[in-house]
């Protein structure tokens with residue numbers, strides 16, 4: 430059966446560290462037989478979520494912009510690879526806004542716990558930050574970004590295949606071998 434992967438670049442830098450991490454993961458996914466669609470979030474026109482909550486019933490946002498394309502790609506794929514740099518110990522606003530706009534695509538509210546709407550799919554998380562390890566994790570920098578991304582995918586019912594942090598990027602000219610190996614291992 431054909432396997433699809435959706436690779437999302439949540440960094441404004443198409444040639445930065447986060448993009449290098451994503452490109453390596455894409456390469457690995459392709460070796461494993463995935464047909465990969467890559468989207469650069471910063472090139473997409475996605476308005477802010479207005480909090481209307483209509484998507485709880487429609488399963489998809491009623492506002493017509495590039496979020497529609499992303500929702501369709503999410504449904505069609507078996508694996509999502511999301512790469513986003515750490516901004517203020519969280520994800521960049523564009524990534525957070527994508528999550529907001531996908532509320533009803535990802536889950537249904539109930540009186541108790543949310544019901545997932547994207548079960549059976551896998552996700553992989555990649556992030557980079559300036560704070561050196563282990564402080565990036567201890568002080569919640571990369572941990573904050575990973576937590577935020579995890580929240581979306583876990584609530585959607587998806588299963589993690591791996592999470593990779595590249596810390597201290599200011600001082601790195603290329604991806605460290607250790608980071609490269611970790612990314613490759615996640616997709617075995």
Ligand SMILES: Cc1cc2nc3c(=O)[nH]c(=O)nc-3n(C[C@H](O)[C@H](O)[C@H](O)COP(=O)(O)O)c2cc1C
Pocket residue numbers: 440441442444445446447448514515516517518519556557558559560565570598
């Ligand atoms: C608005 C902004 C906020 C940032 N916040 C943090 C932060 O909280 N912690 C941190 O370690 N690095 C922070 N950084 C540094 C980025 O994480 C770093 O530049 C990024 O990993 C580079 O990825 P890129 O090559 O994809 O741009 C911030 C950068 C920007 C532009």
